[in-house]
Amino acid sequence: MEKPWQDEFAVGDAALLLQFGERVDAAVNERVHRVARAADALLGCGELPGVWGVIPSYTTLLIEFDPLTIERGEILVRLRRGLARSESEVLPARRFRVPVWYAGEDLAAVAERTGLSVERVVELHTSLDFRIFTVGFTPGQPLCGILPEPLRLPRRGAPRAAVPPGSVAIAGQQVTVYPTASPGGWHLLGLTPAIPFRAQRQPPVLWAPGDLLRFYAVDQAHFERLQAASARGEEWLCASA
Incomplete structure (x- = not known):
């Protein structure tokens, strides 16, 4: 069969990088994950004796291996x-509906910078499924796309020292949900009770690459009820498939 990647590169003597495309694209990313x-x-x-790491990303797949056990060509x-x-x-693809209380610190600023009303920002953000291209930066953090053109903004000029867990944020053509309190320079639109990573949960990570997230708006009271359910371990109530 024809190989689904465009090229392969040696990364040192113990890793192999497969390149599938040059830009973030759902079809390219699906090929990455099919090979993974x-x-x-x-x-x-x-x-695959000697292979100990298979790491998919947006357009590449990194395979880590022991060169004394298996050669790159054999892989x-x-x-x-x-x-x-x-x-x-x-x-x-698995699809999840994810509730969001749209009261983020940057919501009004995003509306102003894009020339849209707050209501239109929320409408656009809840209008389509976002594919999880990869998971990273912090454990379980989904990096999703592709954001509608009118909502695309560069990252904040001054990142925050701490972004609350459950924050739903945008930057460029991407969307993310922060799993833990961490630094971040994305624009905060709101909060979700669906926390992507909890160490005590089985499995700890809520979503996987290739999953589709559809956000929907809830009011503060609904958010707080779901947040309480999430704290009890009933995360499925907050991110139903």
Whole structure:
């Protein structure tokens, strides 16, 4: 079968980088994760000895391995063989409805800078599904896209030292939900009770790359009820599939 990546590069002597495209795109990202799933399946049945890391991102897949156990070329051969076996596999994306109390510190400023009303900002933000391209920066943090053109703004000039957990934020063409209190320079639109990462939860991470998030607006009272449910461990009430 034709390889789904454009090019491959050595990253030192113990890693291999597969390049699938040059820009953030849902179709490109789906190819990244299809190959990542194939690699994980091969790892699960012992067909990639020496490989210890499979790390997907927006347009690339990094494979980390022990060069004393397996060669880079052999990884590519086995990976293409595994892809051929799973070529017909189509996994439907998981979809989640995520409640947001749109009262973020930057909501009014975003409306002013984009020339939109606050109501229109919320309407656009809740108008489509956002694909999780990758998870990172902090544990479980979803990096999603693609934001409608009228809402796209560069990051804040001065990042905040601490952004509250559950903050729903935008920057460029992306959307994220902060899992923990952390520094951040994105524009805060609101808060969700659906916290992406809790160490004591099983599994700890709420969403995975390839999942689709659809935000919807709730008022403060509804948010607080769901926040209480989330604190009790009933996270599914806050991010229903």
